[in-house]
Amino acid sequence: MRRNFFLPLSLLAACLVLLAPGAFCVPIDCAKAATPNEKTICSDPTLIQADARMDTLYNVSLHFVAMGTRGDLQDQQPIWIRQREACGTRKPCIRAAYKKRTAVFEAIIAHAATFGPF
Template identity: 35%
Template sequence: MKIAQFFVVIWLSSMGFSAQAASFDCKKAQTVTEHAVCDHRQLNDADVKMATTYTIIKRLVPMGTRGAIQDQQVKWLQMRDQCQDNVSCLGDVYAMRQQKLDLYMNRVYQQGPF
C-alpha cells in the first residue's frame, strides 16, 4: 500500500509540470543556461525530473530539513548557471543534484510519513 501511495504522490506532483517542457517557462528563459536546458531534450527531461523530485521532497520533510534543502537548491542553481551552455557540464550537474535528491527521497520513504 505504501508504494501505491508513493506513486500517487509522484504522479500528482508531476502533473503541474506536464504543460511545459522544462520546469520553467521556456518562452521566458533569460539566461544562457535556461536556453540550453530548453534547447536540449536530455537537459529538459533532467530539469523536469529534478524539479518534480525537489517539489515532492519539500512537501514531505520537516521544516528544518526543508530549509536546508532549499538552501542547497539555491547553491545548486548558482553552480548550474556557471555551466552556461556547456551541455556536458549541465548534464553532470543535474545528475549530481538528482542523486542528492534521491537520497532524501529514500530517507523519506524509509521513515514515513506513509
C-alpha cells in the first residue's frame, strides 16, 4: 500500500516544486563556475549528478516540512555550501559532503512518504 502511494506523492511534490519558484536552491552553473571547488565539481560527471540530485531533493523536501523547519533548511543550505567549498578540490571530501546532505533530504522525503504531511 505504501509503495503504491509513493508515486503519486512524488508527482505531487514535483508539481509543488514547479509552483514555488522562490524556494529553489540554485545548482552549480558550470558555465559560470568560479571557485576551485565548483570547477572540480563541473569537471566530474558524478559530482555534477550529485549536485543536481541534492538540488532536486532539497527543493522537494521544502514542501514536506513545517514552516519553521523549512526556514531552518534554507538557512542551513549556505552553511552547507561553505562546508562543501572547504573541501577545495578534494573529490572524496566533496562526494562525502553531497552524500551527507542528500541523506538529510532523503530522510525528510521518506518520512513524508510514510506518515505524510497531510
